[in-house]
Amino acid sequence: MMRDDKKRGRLMRLAALASVSVGASLAALKAVVWIKTGSVTMLASLADSSLDLLASIITFVGIRTALEPPDHDHRFGHSKAEGLAALAQGAIMIASSAFLLQQSVLRLFDPQPVAMAWSGLAVSVLAIVLTLGLVLFQRSVIAKTGSLAVDADSLHYTGDLLLNLAVMAGIALSGYAGILWADGVFGALIGVFIGYNAFLVARRAVDMLMDKEMDDATREIIFNIVLGNADVLGIHDLKTRKAGLREFIQFHIEVNPMASLRSAHLAATEVEAALSEHFPDAEFIIKIDPAGSGRPNKTVQELPQ
Structure with missing residues (x-):
């Protein structure tokens, strides 16, 4: 792990900024495709990307605060801002999970055909490429800095790689194979996956904030x-x-x-x-x-x- 605090701080800020940039790009793309296709799986992915963007912004602010030097009112420093950012990410992911599960159940009871499936598949492929690049960069930063906030951010973006594969499968089966219930099923699976990752993120954040003893x-x-x-x-x-x-x-x-x-x-x-x-x-x-x-x-x- 890197020992130069200035270099580590620079890497952490860069990772957070890259996360915001990727999140904003993906949210914009998926919003356009969802409007055109009406896919609940694409809506699930859009909701996830939108909340990922919000979480990434919170992470960026949390990291900037955590790297502030100690001051008169915070003589131990501001390091726990990372834990607060990670906890906020967990809360956002839980809200996303609940919303996606609700929408997916509604679609299962009222299956609808998916229009313009090709555009959904195309944006999912692009999302996989962008997200993979981001996650690889984040993993490199985590190895050098050990940042909890970047690690939490990377966790749900890693999940997005699998989520986008589910989006592709859901749209392909609904749009090309005529299996209308697949869209709702994959949306529900995405919701469960996000909820599980939210638990992992929140648990680690609480451990830090509650001063859990080292192993x-x-x-x-x-x-x-x-x-x-x-x-x-x-x-x-x-x-x-x-x-x-x-x-x-x-x-x-x-x-x-x-x-x-x-x-x-x-x-x-x-x-x-x-x-x-x-x-x-x-x-x-x-x-x-x-x-x-x-x-x-x-x-x-x-x-x-």
């Missing part, structure tokens, strides 16, 4: 690094969280009660430097305690031999 494997890495320092006899009260690109790690280290303040401080400094190698974006709060003053989570005796 056990990451905590174990922290324990091992801290206890790898010869002057540290134990560690307790480890607390971790992640907000946007920043990680926050705090804990107490136990040192020899007879150690001088200088040597204890040096041990804490060395521990922080070692942790920074593995967690370059983290902020650390380390309290120094004399050994035996607390109930350590781990001691040097518990390290694997």
Whole structure:
């Protein structure tokens, strides 16, 4: 993962801007085709693209806010704006899912022929090409930045690749094969797919906003690094969280009660430097305690031999 904050911020902004551009283009194209064909599957795709555009705009604003430096009122920074943007995306996707399911059920009970099926297929092919390019770029940005907001945005655009294939199948079966119910069926499948992705996006956003603890494997890495320092006899009260690109790690280290303040401080400094190698974006709060003053989570005796 890239460590240069300015480069990561630039990539995140570029990914969000690319998402807005693609979303606007697809929404405009699908609106024209839906007006001409009346396809509920194309309407489903249009609704999804329109809400994707809104979500992309929210993501762009969220990323810009998250990258703002700490200020007087937000001394920990604005990183959680990413989580808020992702949560908003999840809410928008849930609304889209409900609307599409409603329209699809109505079409199943009242199947209608689809006119000008060729235009629907053409715009779906174009949508697949544009969306694939966007998703590949977003995946590259995510690999370099670890951005939750870009990842959430990419998740539903990845879904759009499958959704547009469903659009093509629905229009082809209705317009060319005369299977009128196919349009409604594929519209319903799209609605279910969007709803499922909305749950995934919202869950990750809530985890960030609620300061969910890092996973056990990451905590174990922290324990091992801290206890790898010869002057540290134990560690307790480890607390971790992640907000946007920043990680926050705090804990107490136990040192020899007879150690001088200088040597204890040096041990804490060395521990922080070692942790920074593995967690370059983290902020650390380390309290120094004399050994035996607390109930350590781990001691040097518990390290694997």
